[in-house]
Amino acid sequence: MNATEGTVLSISNLSPTVKAVKLFVQSKDFTFKAGQWVDFLVPNMKEVAGYSISSTPKRLSDLSEIDLAVKFSDFPPTKWIHEECKVGSKVGLVVGGDFFYAPQPATSCRDLLLVAGGVGINPIVSIIRHVSDLKNTEDYCLPSRVVLAYSARTFDELIFRDVISEVVANNVEMKAEFFITQFSDKGLENSGLVKLSTNQRLDRNTLASILHNEFTNVKNIDCYLCGPSSMIDDIDRILLDLHVPNDQIKYEKWW
Numbered sequence: 273m274n275a276t277e278g279t280v281l282s283i284s285n286l287s288p289t290v291k292a293v294k295l296f297v298q299s300k301d302f303t304f305k306a307g308q309w310v311d312f313l314v315p316n317m318k319e320v321a322g323y324s325i326s327s328t329p330k331r332l333s334d335l336s337e338i339d340l341a342v343k344f345s346d347f348p349p350t351k352w353i354h355e356e357c358k359v360g361s362k363v364g365l366v367v368g369g370d371f372f373y374a375p376q377p378a379t380s381c382r383d384l385l386l387v388a389g390g391v392g393i394n395p396i397v398s399i400i401r402h403v404s405d406l407k408n409t410e411d412y413c414l415p416s417r418v419v420l421a422y423s424a425r426t427f428d429e430l431i432f433r434d435v436i437s438e439v440v441a442n443n444v445e446m447k448a449e450f451f452i453t454q455f456s457d458k459g460l461e462n463s464g465l466v467k468l469s470t471n472q473r474l475d476r477n478t479l480a481s482i483l484h485n486e487f488t489n490v491k492n493i494d495c496y497l498c499g500p501s502s503m504i505d506d507i508d509r510i511l512l513d514l515h516v517p518n519d520q521i522k523y524e525k526w527w
Contacts (some may be wrong), residue, residue: 275364389499
């Protein structure tokens with residue numbers, strides 16, 4: 273595996289279970305599309321982990337940086353990030369995955385429905401940031417409506433909620449809704465422009481309401497889904513039942 277070297281610039285807590293890792297990548301040959309992941313190679317460790325990139329291609333181009341958000345597990349590379357990784361650590365990176373959003377110049381564009389569960393927000397937040405980055409680029413046809421539905425167990429696990437709120441505030445065509453599956457009154461008063469629902473899952477009624485109220489034509493929507501396997505299977509089935517074309521539903525599952 274021909275990996276590109278990345279150097280850890282910072283590591284911090286995004287939530288009680290998720291670490292944010294910022295990496296400097298010097299090589300100009302290293303590129304990615306919004307939504308893709310990297311194989312993450314720790315020196316002297318045989319196991320390889322895959323983590324979705326949460327930052328944008330523009331950030332890599334401008335600053336030579338990428339961001340990851342990694343939820344704790346006992347898998348050796350992930351455990352290393354949470355317990356041993358430090359500023360200056362060197363790792364190997366290999367871009368992969370066919371789950372990405374990369375609009376082409378002068379092509380017809382569809383609206384976007386983005387659905388994320390838990391740390392499945394990583395590629396989704398990269399996509400919504402990328403749309404914002406391209407907004408002033410005349411060469412690209414961009415969606416006239418972008419809606420994000422983001423579900424997590426608790427308010428603290430809604431990572432990137434401040435980033436999402438800022439992007440939505442700066443882009444009138446964008447809207448986001450947060451869903452917490454456990455009952456809580458935390459965060460209800462400080463979710464800003466983003467609607468927050470507690471003790472609620474992304475079920476058929478919720479998705480039907482989003483499609484009906486936010487989009488003019490379900491045939492003109494590209495849907496990007498990322499989260500736990502069981503959740504994505506359910507959302508995929510619901511969207512098909514609501515007449516979203518199968519080839520316009522793109523997803524990435526994690527186990």
